[in-house]
Amino acid sequence: MIAASQIEPVRPSPLDSRTGERREMTLHMGPQHPSMHGVLHLVVGLDGETVKWVDPDIGFLHRGVEKLCETLPWDAIAPVLERNDYLAPSTNSHAFCLAVEGLGGVDVPRRAQWLRCLADELSRISSHLVAWGTMGVDLGGAFGGGTSVFLYCLRERERILDIMQEWTGTRFHPNLSQIGGARYDVPAGFDRLLDTKLAEIDAKLDEMISMMEESPIFQARTRGIGVLSPELALGLGACGPVARASGLALDLRKTRPYEAYKEIDVPIVVRTEGDAYARYRVRIDEARVSIRLSRQILAGLPDGPIHGRPPVRSSKHKAPAGTSYAAVEGARGELGVWIRSDKEMSPTRVRLRSPSFANLSAIVYILPGHLIADVVAVLGSLDPVFGDVDR
Amino acid sequence: MSAADASATAPGALPTVEVAPGDLLALAQRYLSEGFRWYICTTGIESAEGLEVQHFLRNPESGGEIVLRVKLDALAPKLPSLYPVFPGADWSEREAWEMLGIEFEGHPGLRRLLLPAQWDGFPLRKSYPIATPCLPYRPAAEKPAAAVVPAPSPIPAGEAT
Numbered sequence: 001m002i003a004a005s006q007i008e009p010v011r012p013s014p015l016d017s018r019t020g021e022r023r024e025m026t027l028h029m030g031p032q033h034p035s036m037h038g039v040l041h042l043v044v045g046l047d048g049e050t051v052k053w054v055d056p057d058i059g060f061l062h063r064g065v066e067k068l069c070e071t072l073p074w075d076a077i078a079p080v081l082e083r084n085d086y087l088a089p090s091t092n093s094h095a096f097c098l099a100v101e102g103l104g105g106v107d108v109p110r111r112a113q114w115l116r117c118l119a120d121e122l123s124r125i126s127s128h129l130v131a132w133g134t135m136g137v138d139l140g141g142a143f144g145g146g147t148s149v150f151l152y153c154l155r156e157r158e159r160i161l162d163i164m165q166e167w168t169g170t171r172f173h174p175n176l177s178q179i180g181g182a183r184y185d186v187p188a189g190f191d192r193l194l195d196t197k198l199a200e201i202d203a204k205l206d207e208m209i210s211m212m213e214e215s216p217i218f219q220a221r222t223r224g225i226g227v228l229s230p231e232l233a234l235g236l237g238a239c240g241p242v243a244r245a246s247g248l249a250l251d252l253r254k255t256r257p258y259e260a261y262k263e264i265d266v267p268i269v270v271r272t273e274g275d276a277y278a279r280y281r282v283r284i285d286e287a288r289v290s291i292r293l294s295r296q297i298l299a300g301l302p303d304g305p306i307h308g309r310p311p312v313r314s315s316k317h318k319a320p321a322g323t324s325y326a327a328v329e330g331a332r333g334e335l336g337v338w339i340r341s342d343k344e345m346s347p348t349r350v351r352l353r354s355p356s357f358a359n360l361s362a363i364v365y366i367l368p369g370h371l372i373a374d375v376v377a378v379l380g381s382l383d384p385v386f387g388d389v390d391r
Numbered sequence: 392m393s394a395a396d397a398s399a400t401a402p403g404a405l406p407t408v409e410v411a412p413g414d415l416l417a418l419a420q421r422y423l424s425e426g427f428r429w430y431i432c433t434t435g436i437e438s439a440e441g442l443e444v445q446h447f448l449r450n451p452e453s454g455g456e457i458v459l460r461v462k463l464d465a466l467a468p469k470l471p472s473l474y475p476v477f478p479g480a481d482w483s484e485r486e487a488w489e490m491l492g493i494e495f496e497g498h499p500g501l502r503r504l505l506l507p508a509q510w511d512g513f514p515l516r517k518s519y520p521i522a523t524p525c526l527p528y529r530p531a532a533e534k535p536a537a538a539v540v541p542a543p544s545p546i547p548a549g550e551a552t
Contacts, residue, residue, distance in 0.1 A: 058504065058505065059503075059504060059505035059506060059507075062505040062506065064514060064521075066490075066515065067514055067515055067521055068521070070521075071521050098403070099403060101403070102401060102402055102403015102404070103401045103402075103403060104400075104401050104402055104403075231428075232478070234428045234429045234430065234451060235428070235430055235477050235478045235479055236430065236477075236478055236479040237429065237430040237431055237432065237477075237479040238479075248451065250429070250451055255451075255454045256454055320401065322400055322401035322404060323401060323403075323404050323405075324401045324402075324403030324404055325403060325404070325405050325447070325456075326403055334431070336431065336432065338432075338434060338445075338447075340436060340438055342438070342439065348436075348438050348439075349434075349436045349437070349438060351432070351434040351436075353431060353432040353447070357482065358432075358479060361479060361481065361482050365478075390505055391505075
């Protein structure tokens, strides 16, 4: 047991004997650190406990996906891209298939379009649950004790994985989108299953929101922390919940509607504070909206085929020459794919515009001035996925 | 100064403006003042047409999009950095620099972003085969540059306009 008088008070950095200025301490956080959301290496310049500057060192998960895409047949690319944003896998392949279809020559039946959007909404719910849970771990005791909120969130996410297993046969990477359609139709009795599982998640969301709203520690550690101004958010290309928490009503489902969202009204969750709390709260409210949208999409699912062309032996596909950009509103924001095709067996160039990449770059601007303990709160609120950042 | 071609044939293609490297910043400023405030991304491309860089911008109010396309000299690919206008171009330009060897003049710190410090060659060039053997990992003898160079100082909100 240590007496209070024995605990060293926090001191500012020592003065440099030559210049008389405070000497900064450089602290390396990560790449192996439980709160770095994967493999981020943050180099933080500290004056005492205050962050002076931060230099993110990324690329530990760089797999050269863009180069790999230039060597694969068109049909084999979508499953590879699902490994990028691995917390919302179906959005990746969805964006790629939209981009290839944007080159022309492929018609997608309406039923397939709606199925893809349904998968996107479900993956958004599961991704936001993980974002919430990992931030709870990062903030330690903020949710009444370490890992409990993490386990609650993963337990709820299991229900989404159960739905995907029933639908596609795989829990994690459903591999639903393919060029010109969807691979799997929903099984019989799927509406009952979806309704039950989503109702269970919906009921638990209330419980989790009260854990957050009633925790003074959580409020103190996230309110007013890491404020991102709307102007800077636009200039950096921030998107998704990060942009919407800064008062920007930007949601591709609304501003650049595609597939089922052309016919469905998507309410945009916007908050104006721009701090870690707002980013966090936007995700929770969005999960709620997504539960409602999932039900709406399934209820309005059009009849018809789910492929626009024979799905087998399609690796002979040669996309028409041209360029095309398509983006979906992924769980983290604008997930875009730009393609240049020269009518070969593989694309000439595939550029992945990843939302985590743009959102993470904001940390250089919003972290200085905060305490070292706020680093994990700000990082958790940006919710980067490193498969997506490093590609 | 710029030839709006927009001769996009594919339904998914975006309206494109071709611009000479020297006119890029002025044109980007003009689009910014016209409301194209949302920076989307920057990409370097090598194709049969040679090396080029494309900047994607969007107008958050109208949803309109524009691509600024800069064709580059094959031997000395060089163009001004978009960072003074859109701070988001920082990381994307570093990526294009290390992947394709494109020089961005006026960038605050062109240094490696995704690749290890000792990487040799430009992986996204067509002349770089995908089967190029990867050097075995060895810890850098010295600290990588990323560890000692501080990040660019923050831009106050609104200064970009």
